[in-house]
Amino acid sequence: MAANPADWTPDQPLIRMRDVRKRFGATTIIDGISIDVMKGEVICIIGPSGAGKSTLLRCVNALVPIDSGSILVEGREVNDPKLDKLALRRKVGMVFQQYNLFPHRTALANIMMAPLHVLKRNRAEVEEEARALMRKVRLAGKENAYPGELSGGQQQRVAIARSLAMQPDVMLFDEVTAALDPETVKEVLVTIRELAEDGMTCVIVTHEMGFAREVADQVYFTDRGVVVEHGPPAEFFTNCRDQRTQQFLSQIL
Amino acid sequence: MSAVGNLPVLKPFRIAALPTHSCSLLSSRHGALLIFGLALAIGVGGAQAGPGTPSILATMVKWTPLLAQGFALNIAMSFLAMAMGTVLGLALGLGLISLLRPVRAFSWLVTQFFRNAPWLVLLFYCILLMPFEVRIGNAIVPLPGWAKATAGLTLPVMANVAELVRGAVQSIPSGQWEAAEALAFTRLQTLTRVILPQCVKRMTPPWMNLYALVVVGTPLASIVGVGEAMTLTGDVLSSEGRPELLVPMYLYLLTWFFIYCYPISRATAALERRLQVP
Numbered sequence: 116m117a118a119n120p121a122d123w124t125p126d127q128p129l130i131r132m133r134d135v136r137k138r139f140g141a142t143t144i145i146d147g148i149s150i151d152v153m154k155g156e157v158i159c160i161i162g163p164s165g166a167g168k169s170t171l172l173r174c175v176n177a178l179v180p181i182d183s184g185s186i187l188v189e190g191r192e193v194n195d196p197k198l199d200k201l202a203l204r205r206k207v208g209m210v211f212q213q214y215n216l217f218p219h220r221t222a223l224a225n226i227m228m229a230p231l232h233v234l235k236r237n238r239a240e241v242e243e244e245a246r247a248l249m250r251k252v253r254l255a256g257k258e259n260a261y262p263g264e265l266s267g268g269q270q271q272r273v274a275i276a277r278s279l280a281m282q283p284d285v286m287l288f289d290e291v292t293a294a295l296d297p298e299t300v301k302e303v304l305v306t307i308r309e310l311a312e313d314g315m316t317c318v319i320v321t322h323e324m325g326f327a328r329e330v331a332d333q334v335y336f337t338d339r340g341v342v343v344e345h346g347p348p349a350e351f352f353t354n355c356r357d358q359r360t361q362q363f364l365s366q367i368l
Numbered sequence: 369m370s371a372v373g374n375l376p377v378l379k380p381f382r383i384a385a386l387p388t389h390s391c392s393l394l395s396s397r398h399g400a401l402l403i404f405g406l407a408l409a410i411g412v413g414g415a416q417a418g419p420g421t422p423s424i425l426a427t428m429v430k431w432t433p434l435l436a437q438g439f440a441l442n443i444a445m446s447f448l449a450m451a452m453g454t455v456l457g458l459a460l461g462l463g464l465i466s467l468l469r470p471v472r473a474f475s476w477l478v479t480q481f482f483r484n485a486p487w488l489v490l491l492f493y494c495i496l497l498m499p500f501e502v503r504i505g506n507a508i509v510p511l512p513g514w515a516k517a518t519a520g521l522t523l524p525v526m527a528n529v530a531e532l533v534r535g536a537v538q539s540i541p542s543g544q545w546e547a548a549e550a551l552a553f554t555r556l557q558t559l560t561r562v563i564l565p566q567c568v569k570r571m572t573p574p575w576m577n578l579y580a581l582v583v584v585g586t587p588l589a590s591i592v593g594v595g596e597a598m599t600l601t602g603d604v605l606s607s608e609g610r611p612e613l614l615v616p617m618y619l620y621l622l623t624w625f626f627i628y629c630y631p632i633s634r635a636t637a638a639l640e641r642r643l644q645v646p
């Protein structure tokens with residue numbers, strides 16, 4: 116398989132995980148997961164807490180190193196000691212459960228920071244794009260607000276815009292609505308759905324089953340570090356075969 | 369749910385905020401007590417004075433310009449020590465959080481040594497070990513006692529600032545590091561653009577507190593013969609040769625320090641209160 120980004124072509128999976136394993140001390144978090152994500156696809160990963168979903172996302176952009184297996188992102192082997200992590204992360208956007216906006220900078224500055232300092236792009240151009248992104252996430256007028264002055268849902272939408280400003284090829288969403296008030300969950304989900312409809316490749320870890328059913332091309336159910344079952348949402352939610360999946364869905368739906 | 373669910377690494381964790389130093393704060397009650405003590409000492413001293421000598425108050429006023437000169441040196445030394453100590457301490461503090469183990473170990477050793485060594489010992493070392501002049505190029509620059517004493521005070525400031533930096537950096541939630549890393553920031557960019565700017569706010573109150581400590585530490589320089597306010601007060605007392613002046617004069621000097629440190633102390637307290645409200 117192509118371990119060289121130059122050999123990667125868009126007809127191959129944008130993310131190709133094979134037998135990924137990760138343990139922290141004596142505890143196995145990820146116990147051999149293989150998932151393919153094609154360009155433009157939306158993948159939802161569901162499962163009980165502690166199933167290793169968040170860790171798996173962090174492995175994809177090398178925030179957490181994997182112990183064995185392989186993750187190819189556009190042909191880049193993440194499990195390669197010579198990996199250029201910064202080059203990888205420019206292509207992979209990530210949005211966190213706790214938003215993690217930089218509290219000392221305004222919303223607009225949060226969005227502009229990475230393009231300015233990482234990509235070293237022209238300020239006027241970056242600012243124009245950042246304003247467009249603020250409109251895209253429906254926060255026009257909040258450009259000069261500090262994160263502390265925004266609601267959770269608004270902060271999360273700024274975080275999405277901040278990630279998009281790097282023009283990534285794939286977006287990772289780590290339980291992005293789990294810390295939100297119920298009434299603001301929807302506005303964030305709408306933003307993500309619009310992104311998905313625009314053709315952005317998305318890997319979404321979520322507890323929102325209705326949302327997963329609506330946007331996902333493939334739903335993966337993970338438990339104890341393995342993929343128990345996966346399939347297109349229509350099939351997955353109505354016709355799951357594994358007992359663990361049935362039990363999980365009956366608890367949550 | 370499953371046993372895997374209890375992993376600390378999956379939980380968002382928060383580190384407690386920096387400890388505050390409110391215990392050492394001055395209050396207006398201290399000021400009232402000081403003024404009362406000074407008035408009492410002047411009264412008692414006046415009663416002890418022999419006939420025909422000028423009043424205690426008049427003597428104090430007479431020497432005030434000289435004491436002010438000495439006090440200006442105290443302030444200058446505290447400013448310089450704080451400025452140099454902060455710059456050096458910032459570098460040392462970054463050493464404390466370095467990813468390189470030898471750098472970290474060395475910085476830790478330096479920090480612990482200068483933080484725990486008595487200030488007076490450091491002062492003596494600087495006075496005795498530093499030359500009285502240094503040659504820079506062709507010019508010979510004299511190193512007066514006060515400059516050496518300032519260097520001696522810089523060392524503990526450096527070590528304390530280093531600890532402040534380390535503590536503040538570690539008090540920033542790990543999500544800030546993660547977010548910056550995910551945006552492809554380098555470690556240096558993450559530090560300078562995301563982490564350290566947030567540390568400034570957290571570090572300001574304890575840093576001001578440290579400054580007040582440095583100010584009241586400057587009279588230590590009198591022991592090594594620097595002509596600052598403490599030394600000059602002693603000179604005044606020996607030239608006047610009136611034992612009843614002893615207590616009022618030193619209380620008078622103490623009042624100077626109080627008047628200078630009190631606003632700093634109040635501002636520190638106000639800042640701490642404001643920062644506690646998120």
